[in-house]
Amino acid sequence: MVEEDTEIDCVLRPMNCEINLLSRSDGSTMFMQGDTTIVAGINGPMEVKSQKMAYDKLSIEVTYTPLTGPAKVDDRLIETYIRESCESAILVSLHPNTMICINLQEVQDSGGLLACAINASCLALINSGLSMKFTIAAVSCMIEKETGKIIMDPDNTQLKNAKAEFTYAFDSINKDIVCCHSVGRFSQSEFLASVDKCKQVSQFIFDFYREITKKYANTV
Amino acid sequence: MEVSVGDVVMPGDSLKDIKSTKKEGKNERENVILGPGLRREGDKVYVCKAGILKRRDPAVYYVDSYQKRYIPSRGENVVGIVTQKSGDIYKVDVGASEQATLSYLAFEGATKKNRPDLQVGDVIYAKMLVASKDMEPELVCVDSQGKENELGVLSSDGMVFTCSLSLVRKLLNPECPLFRILGRNQAYELAAGMNGRIWIKARSVQETIAAANAILAAEYTVASEMQKLCARIEKTLLLVT
Structure with missing residues (x-):
C-alpha cells in the first residue's frame, strides 16, 4: 500500500518496502535490500497445538521457504536466528498460551539474505501491531581478502573475495547486539571493528522503519 | 528516542x-x-x-495503531459466530486466539427452562465480560440491568464482513460522518464489532453490498471526502437521479 524508495547513504544498498500486501495475514511486508528480496507474513496470536504450547509466553514458529526446492539445513539456521531475535523483541509474556507464525518467502538472493530476512520479519511485526519491546535492525558486512577493508552490506559479487562475513542485529533502544552470525576466519580486533561500524549503520535502518511507519500512519 | x-x-x-x-x-x-x-x-x-x-x-x-488481529479486551462489543453448543454454554468465534464462551443464561429473559434459540452458525452481537490474557474470554448478551439493549442474535439475512480494527475504531468515532451520510438516502441496519467484523443489512442485496463497499473504502478516505464517496455509491445504485 505504501511504496517507499529512499537512497540511504552509499554504505547501504537502497532499501525498498511495501507494507500490508497480503490480505489474509495479520501483518505482512515485501522488503528489498538492493536486489535481495523477501516477502514476510505474520499470523497470530492464534490457538496453539498442545505440544508447542508454552503456559507463560507466546511461542513463535518461523517457516522459511527458499526460492527453489525444500528447506535445507542453512534455511533452518535462518529460521532459528529469526525466531530467537523476534522472541527478544516481542513482549512474549503478554500473550501466553498462544503462538504466532512468521512465514518468509525468498524472492531473490544477491547477498545479505539473513539480514534482509530479519529486517523483513521486523517490519511485518511492526505492521501486525503486536506489542514489542523494541525494533531490531540487522546489518551485514564483510572483510575483503586482499585489503582487509570492511565493506558494509556487500552483494554477491563483492562476497566472492571475502575473508569473513558477518551479520549483526541490534535493538533500537541501546543498540545492543541481539543476534550475531559469522562465517570465515577473522581476528578479535577485526570483529570488534565490524561490530562498531555496523552499529553506526543500523541507525539508517531504524530511520527507514520510522519513515515507513510515518507514511503509513498518515494514509490511514 | x-x-x-x-x-x-x-x-x-x-x-x-x-x-x-x-x-x-x-x-x-x-x-x-x-x-x-x-x-x-x-x-x-x-x-x-x-x-x-x-x-x-x-x-x-x-x-x-494499525491492527488486524483482535485481542480481547473487557467491555468491548464484538460480532461473533456461534461454532459449538455444549451443555450450558455456547462457543463463539470472535477472531481472537481462543474461542469465547457465552452462557445460555446471559440473554434477556433466559431461564433454565426458557433457553434462547441459538444455532451453530448464528451471528451474535455481544459484550466482552471477561478478557484476560490467561483466561478464556467470556461474552454476555445483556447489560448489568438484565436488559438486552442492542445486543443479541443478528438476523441471518444480513451480511458479515471483516476489516481492520483501526477502521472500526475510525467509524465508531463520533466525529466520523460516514454512517450519517450513508443513511441519508438509504436505510440500513449495522452492528460494528471492535473485533473487526461488521454486520450489515440494507433493503436489498445490492444496497447491502454497496454499503459494505463504502465502509471498506472509508479506510483510506478522509472525513471531508466521505460525502463524495457516498454520492458516487448512491449514483451507481440509482437512488438519486
Whole structure:
C-alpha cells in the first residue's frame, strides 16, 4: 500500500518496502535490500497445538521457504536466528498460551539474505501491531581478502573475495547486539571493528522503519 | 528516542512530558492513564506499538495503531459466530486466539427452562465480560440491568464482513460522518464489532453490498471526502437521479 524508495547513504544498498500486501495475514511486508528480496507474513496470536504450547509466553514458529526446492539445513539456521531475535523483541509474556507464525518467502538472493530476512520479519511485526519491546535492525558486512577493508552490506559479487562475513542485529533502544552470525576466519580486533561500524549503520535502518511507519500512519 | 504527543512512534521509544502534566493541578496530582500501546518500566514509559501517539484530557495517553488481529479486551462489543453448543454454554468465534464462551443464561429473559434459540452458525452481537490474557474470554448478551439493549442474535439475512480494527475504531468515532451520510438516502441496519467484523443489512442485496463497499473504502478516505464517496455509491445504485 505504501511504496517507499529512499537512497540511504552509499554504505547501504537502497532499501525498498511495501507494507500490508497480503490480505489474509495479520501483518505482512515485501522488503528489498538492493536486489535481495523477501516477502514476510505474520499470523497470530492464534490457538496453539498442545505440544508447542508454552503456559507463560507466546511461542513463535518461523517457516522459511527458499526460492527453489525444500528447506535445507542453512534455511533452518535462518529460521532459528529469526525466531530467537523476534522472541527478544516481542513482549512474549503478554500473550501466553498462544503462538504466532512468521512465514518468509525468498524472492531473490544477491547477498545479505539473513539480514534482509530479519529486517523483513521486523517490519511485518511492526505492521501486525503486536506489542514489542523494541525494533531490531540487522546489518551485514564483510572483510575483503586482499585489503582487509570492511565493506558494509556487500552483494554477491563483492562476497566472492571475502575473508569473513558477518551479520549483526541490534535493538533500537541501546543498540545492543541481539543476534550475531559469522562465517570465515577473522581476528578479535577485526570483529570488534565490524561490530562498531555496523552499529553506526543500523541507525539508517531504524530511520527507514520510522519513515515507513510515518507514511503509513498518515494514509490511514 | 524521546517522543511527544502527535508524533509517529515506534516500539522502544520513551515518552517525555508525562511528568510535567502531573504537576499541572495545583495541589493534587493528576492521574496519568496509559492506554493501549504504552507500558511502564520503572519510572520510564515506553511505547510498544507503531502508530501515532495521542492524548486525551485529562491525561489519557494511547497509541493509535494499525491492527488486524483482535485481542480481547473487557467491555468491548464484538460480532461473533456461534461454532459449538455444549451443555450450558455456547462457543463463539470472535477472531481472537481462543474461542469465547457465552452462557445460555446471559440473554434477556433466559431461564433454565426458557433457553434462547441459538444455532451453530448464528451471528451474535455481544459484550466482552471477561478478557484476560490467561483466561478464556467470556461474552454476555445483556447489560448489568438484565436488559438486552442492542445486543443479541443478528438476523441471518444480513451480511458479515471483516476489516481492520483501526477502521472500526475510525467509524465508531463520533466525529466520523460516514454512517450519517450513508443513511441519508438509504436505510440500513449495522452492528460494528471492535473485533473487526461488521454486520450489515440494507433493503436489498445490492444496497447491502454497496454499503459494505463504502465502509471498506472509508479506510483510506478522509472525513471531508466521505460525502463524495457516498454520492458516487448512491449514483451507481440509482437512488438519486
